[in-house]
Amino acid sequence: MLLRAAAAASPLAALAPGTLGYGLRYATTAASTCSGKVGFVGLGAMGLRMAKHLLAAGHNLLVYDSNHLAVESLLEEAAAVRTGSETSSSCSFSHLPGGRWGIAEALRSPAEIAETPGVGVVFTMLSGPDAARRVYLGSKGLLAPQGGIVPRVLVDCTTLDPPTARELAGRVRAAAVNVDKAGAPLQGLPAQSPTLLDAPxxxxxxxxxxxxxxxxxxxxxAALPAVEHLLRAMGTSVTWCGDxxxxxxxxxxxxxxxxxxxAATAEALALAxxxxVDPRVMTKVLNSGSGRSWVSQEYNPVPGITPQAPSSRGYRGGLRCTQVADHLKMAVTAAEKxxxxxxxxxxxxxxxxxxxxxxxxxLDFASVYRYVYGSGAAHHEWASGEALFNAQHP
Amino acid sequence: MLLRAAAAASPLAALAPGTLGYGLRYATTAASTCSGKVGFVGLGAMGLRMAKHLLAAGHNLLVYDSNHLAVESLLEEAAAVRTGSETSSSCSFSHLPGGRWGIAEALRSPAEIAETPGVGVVFTMLSGPDAARRVYLGSKGLLAPQGGIVPRVLVDCTTLDPPTARELAGRVRAAAVNVDKAGAPLQGLPAQSPTLLDAPxxxxxxxxxxxxxxxxxxxxxAALPAVEHLLRAMGTSVTWCGDxxxxxxxxxxxxxxxxxxxAATAEALALAxxxxVDPRVMTKVLNSGSGRSWVSQEYNPVPGITPQAPSSRGYRGGLRCTQVADHLKMAVTAAEKxxxxxxxxxxxxxxxxxxxxxxxxxLDFASVYRYVYGSGAAHHEWASGEALFNAQHP
Structure with a gap:
């Protein structure tokens, strides 16, 4: 069943399969926290980084991604950290707190994760509604196991349209828990059925x-206490939104x-x-008053003003324009309905x-600055505008 | 020349006209600060409040507004504060630091202010480019006095299009100082001509x-040191922008x-x-991350979320939608050019x-929330939408 262990020579080898069995699954006194292994489906740019934070916090992961290179990348890094041989990586985790990383194992499908004894919570971080349907409802999806699923809580971090999210929540609630293999029921939740939290x-x-x-x-x-410590291993804020x-x-x-x-900040900086008016002066003006925002303060679209922002690194490594366009389409559709x-x-x-x-x-969505600054009022001025941009931001 | 003294029975009466003459005009050692009387033209919603802060900081004002009710209102309040008889007012200044208010005198025109001995700086806070042209260039304007003008620095706080601002700056620079009546020249500025600072x-x-x-x-x-203490009596930040x-x-x-x-925050809160999703929850979401702005944090458009914002007071007393529309028109014109x-x-x-x-x-510009929340997707739904809004925000 294991596609690949974290590292044959790593401390994983010292753990017999039974070690992670039922006895250990509930470390806390109340059955309000799922412990044991954590499933993680979707190791794209976001999911890979999130999974690493879970590993770094000591959680053992069962992972799946259709892209086996992403899976291997995570397993190799996890093994390297555990054996102390980590040197460098494109996504270094030298900034993470020290301590013992958890063990990562790769499985062949979401279904396999959902039927693995010892898995308490499964996270999904996918590209959108289509991928989410496939991973939850597909023939090898999380809900596919015939005898019910082991995890009591599924957590979907994918950005979805609300109707798809509600549909998936209904389908998860209608599925069955494999009560023979699953841990104790969670307080306040039915014993027989799992639940889905949206956690975009x-x-x-x-x-x-x-x-x-x-x-x-x-x-x-009622499912939140079971997963909040996991969310806080990956983030700094957890806001409860409702149904x-x-x-x-x-x-x-x-x-x-x-x-x-x-977009408004980018076009204002370009116009200024x-x-x-120099963009640094304009940024100071915005931040001193009513034009202030997360964008102007922490994610300035002009190269060089926010050193850690993607704009200062060639607009690489941020939130892609295509993603923003997709999410806006979902928002506008929801608004129309x-x-x-x-x-x-x-x-x-x-x-x-x-x-x-x-x-x-x-490119990162701050590159809209490059678009409005590079182009003039007319579309055909883009080329010369780009030359201007490149001349001013060498 | 005096239209009306602050209060005949106020301490003003104790000051003989000569008391505010040349000898007192330069209180600081370097001639880098204009002291003496401060002119203030334009006592609209903004100017009135700004002038009061100058008075509260102890500065003596020469004021003008074409609306004599606005002038009388300021003079009456100033006199009442000085004689300790202030009770209440629509724009109470009980929150201002204690201490002795300056004296306010009203003159009949901007020109009269500009030729009054002892005036070092004149502020203007007007409704827009047309009013600014009138007040600066009109036959009774600030630059009208034939023998040159007394103030060495004029400060225009009006929101203008940049070309008008540049034109006025050129006209002021081309005018003459009445060197017989004006104070000592300011360091770094020509002795013979006044200068205009834009200070929107x-x-x-x-x-x-x-x-x-x-x-x-x-x-x-070079003119900034002469006025910075006055700006700081009315505001908390002064950002130098350039030419x-x-x-x-x-x-x-x-x-x-x-x-x-x-507008984006308002429509997102309405859609949520x-x-x-409750607007308070949505506000928490925005403020916890990348949707954060001055709007969501300090000027929330939904009634009741930011207690001190105009939205919580019937959208009264803020920045009017008409003003925002005017300023946006100027911005778009500047962008086209x-x-x-x-x-x-x-x-x-x-x-x-x-x-x-x-x-x-x-109404305040946050009332765009009322527009998007009150109206449906189609224009004709406005009426029922307004009923919905009123039902939810009693």
């Missing part, structure tokens, strides 16, 4: 890397504000520069569509 | 009331960001509510145009 995040890759994500959580509030789908709604609304603020006017979100969705068309889709 | 503000009426405005200042930097017009450019760019952030694409500013300008058309123009 804000903070992007930078937050995932630093372990400073903000989790928005909705669903069965299934509500956290996703809040997540999309946050994206609307974040993207509009980014064209009117003769609820007859809510969102003219700003429509405008910024259109703008990010243009940014993607210009070939900046894989 | 952010912070709105709330900031003007509390004395927490942010001043953006441009022009002759004449640059502060106005920065001011307009700040408005673009402020208005877009407000329609999707079942510099071939700068500002799609977000265009969208928000259009939105505030609609808000004004709906009759909300005189």
């Amino acid at each position: 995040v804000t903070g992007g890759i930078v937050g995932a890397d630093a372990g400073t994500l903000s989790f928005l959580v909705g669903g069965d509030e 299934p789908g509500d956290a996703q709604a809040a997540r999309l609304c946050n994206t609307m504000v974040q993207a509009a603020t980014m 520069r064209r009117l003769g 609820s007859y809510s006017p969102v003219p700003m979100a429509r405008q910024v969705m259109q703008l990010y569509g243009q940014v993607c068309e210009e070939g900046l889709g894989d | 503000v952010t912070g709105g009426i709330v900031g003007a009331d509390a004395g927490t405005l942010s001043f953006l200042v441009g022009g002759d930097e 004449p017009g640059d502060a106005q450019a920065a001011r307009l760019c700040n408005t673009m960001v402020q208005a877009a952030t407000m 509510r329609r999707l079942g 510099s071939y700068s694409p500002v799609p977000m500013a265009r969208q928000v300008m259009q939105l505030y145009g609609q808000v004004c058309e709906e009759g909300l123009g005189d």
